[in-house]
Amino acid sequence: MTLAYNFEEIAPRDLRPELYELDGISRASVEAHHRLYQGYVGKRNEILGKLADVDLGSANQVWSELRALKVELSFAVGGIKNHELYFAHLGGVGGDPTGPFGDLVKRDFGSADAWRADLKATGMAGRGWAWTAYDRDEQHLFNYVGDAQNTFPVWNATPLVALDVYEHAYFLDYQTDRASYIDAFFANLDWDVVNGWVEHYGSAT
Ligand SMILES: [Fe+2]
DSSP: OBOOOOOOOOOOOOOOGGGGGOSSSOHHHHHHHHHHHHHHHHHHHHHHHHHTTOBGGGOOSSSOHHHHHHHHHHHHHHHHHHHHHHHHTBSSOOSSOOHHHHHHHHHHHSSHHHHHHHHHHHHHHOSSEEEEEEETTTTEEEEEEESBTTBOOOTTEEEEEEEEOSGGGTHHHHTTOHHHHHHHHHHTBOHHHHHHHHHHHTTTO
């Protein structure tokens, strides 16, 4: 028995032009980072292609082709989604959050400074990512920690800010000084993009 699974290959998104002129994050770093993202897209397509032919009858929790492909698919898809958020909301002028996201930050964290301090600390504590996400069940923002592309998002929460703290995001520009990279990340956020997501996903309702 084989898995009847239909999927379409996807193509990597191009970088917005602003990404080549960030404040404190070099073009060389962004270009290398974008190539990593392209790799996630390629592997996502490759894995889904292999899943179409996998033998369902051999599925096994210790090791099986189905298990291996599905576990690593979550890494590839996580890598795509995380980086598409990351690249999309950089290229702005930073500063305190504005608009509906700014209102959510004030409501749930008390102030922009408190939100920024918590997200920065979460990023210092993570091994891969820190996200500000809106939990639709609890109806508030929270800064979540991630150790890899596929850990540890929670269900029914929509990420609105995605802070990449993998070393590949900053080693070229900052070596091991992650804290300074995080400051540069904040200085390049585009609040119009984030507010577009708040409105698109209805996060404030
Ligand atoms: Fe990354």
